[in-house]
Amino acid sequence: MGDGLQALLDESARELGVPGAVIGIVDGDQEHVLTTGVAAADTGAPVTESTLFQIGSTSKTFTGTVAMHLIENGLLELDTHVIDVLPDLRLADETAVQSLRIRHLLTHSGGFLGDADELPGWGDDALARNIATYGSLPQFFSPGTIASYSNAGMRLLGRVIEVVTGQTFEEAVQRIVLDPLGMTETFFFPWEVITRPHAVGHVPGEDGTMAPFPLWGITRDMNAEGGIVSSVGDQLRYARFHLRGETEGTAPVGEETRLRMQQPQLSAGPPVEAIGHPWLLTHHGDARVVMHGGNISDIQISEFLLAPDHDLAITVLTNSGGGKALGSRIVDWCFEHLRGVSTTSAGTELRSPDTLDELTGTYDAGQWHYDVTRVGDALEFAMVFSPQIIALGIPPRPPMRLRVRADGALITDDGQAVGRTLDPSEGGPELLHLGLRAVRRR
Structure with a gap:
């Protein structure tokens, strides 16, 4: 080994x-x-x-x-x-x-x-x-x-x-x-x-x-x-x-x-x-x-x-x-x-791009927020640190490009699931799960 x-x-x-x-x-x-x-x-x-x-x-x-x-x-x-x-x-x-x-x-x-x-x-x-x-x-x-x-x-x-x-x-x-x-x-x-x-x-x-x-x-x-x-x-x-x-x-x-x-x-x-x-x-x-x-x-x-x-x-x-x-x-x-x-693999069937606009916006996560925009058939998540985090000198993270699988999973280009959309009964679309966190749209 x-x-x-x-x-x-x-x-x-x-x-x-x-x-x-x-x-x-x-x-x-x-x-x-x-x-x-x-x-x-x-x-x-x-x-x-x-x-x-x-x-x-x-x-x-x-x-x-x-x-x-x-x-x-x-x-x-x-x-x-x-x-x-x-x-x-x-x-x-x-x-x-x-x-x-x-x-x-x-x-x-x-x-x-x-x-x-x-x-x-x-x-x-x-x-x-x-x-x-x-x-x-x-x-x-x-x-x-x-x-x-x-x-x-x-x-x-x-x-x-x-x-x-x-x-x-x-x-x-x-x-x-x-x-x-x-x-x-x-x-x-x-x-x-x-x-x-x-x-x-x-x-x-x-x-x-x-x-x-x-x-x-x-x-x-x-x-x-x-x-x-x-x-x-x-x-x-x-x-x-x-x-x-x-x-x-x-x-x-x-x-x-x-x-x-x-x-x-x-x-x-x-x-x-x-x-x-x-x-x-x-x-x-x-x-x-x-x-x-x-x-x-x-x-x-x-x-x-x-x-x-x-x-x-x-x-x-x-x-x-x-x-x-x-x-x-x-x-x-x-x-x-x-x-x-x-x-x-859980499969890669995707949601229609026409449904992605309802997920765009700004989502708060406390010490940072995500600005979410639609880019073609995917969503781009730009992570914006709070002033307190910026003051520490931590380098900014590049935007994430995520696609939405048919089952609601948010996946990277290589198919890794890192989040999911939530049903209306769970608080969606005002809430998303990303990186284990429920983040709320402003």
Whole structure:
């Protein structure tokens, strides 16, 4: 396996502009770790098994694991009303505040705007201060009705964890997940990372070569949604637990709860099929997949994937925007060469171009919006960052050209489904699902 996969990793990194990457695979009773490139282009430090990467939104599954631990131990219930834990919680829709439950936070179905602005500061009150701003978050739909990826909801769940445990969010994760699993190379704070080998994100420089980008990309109030920094070895420890329950200490959750976390709770739009607690659920060909992954401002991108029925787990950690395509290639290779599973096509019958005009307009997603125009038989989605994001210096993303399949899926030119239109009963055409988010037309 090693030579073929190593060649794919090396070639893909060069082609896609990924300065450095590491992949880890749990393959039955075997484990494999392969690296390529450098952690930082300016220092030339090589990526090794000990290099720390920001794992981004895979952190949400740690938050979910802690929440399910509290539920399993009788300190919370799935149907606990959030306001019973956080009586000062305010949302723009008072009715939504009264009906919002823990299960809605776990399944990204709180219904309020999912990408709230973060606040500066690294004090223990970071989450509490951020949640205090939620009174201005608009409500898109009633809690529990539609899955729409929600960083804001995961922050709220992190604050619930703090109040219930009497610890900071990071202390609770350390006690309940990291220590029992022996994850000694996993951290939350930049001052913990700076003295250890770590990757930095990269963007194209003026001459087109990849250059380090001076952005951490996370404030403390974002830790529950995306703040973890980890090594490939620790990611494999985490994978072994959620794949088959292996642990060096007391399991964070019992077997029944671990498996329940991987069961569909609410259907979702492409590129996944359903939401668990809070895993993202889909299929690779006919293989059932339990997954997540993360994206830190397009400068560090990761994949994390379990195939429980095939005793397979894959983690991919990268340090540039090309990491998304690299991760997809690695995952495809592993399924095909290790398990004989190939992807399947859903067909390409398209909606009539004459029906596309009803989908054009400007759709809000919080920290950015999409200007959607019709271009021939396709829709062009131009992503426009908010002033706060622009101020960080994050490079703009090129417009996406998407076609609309007959079943409503929004697909790329190579047929990958990345979103879907919604029926009028679901709020369409005023709402679209794109990148797991329900975005609303102005």
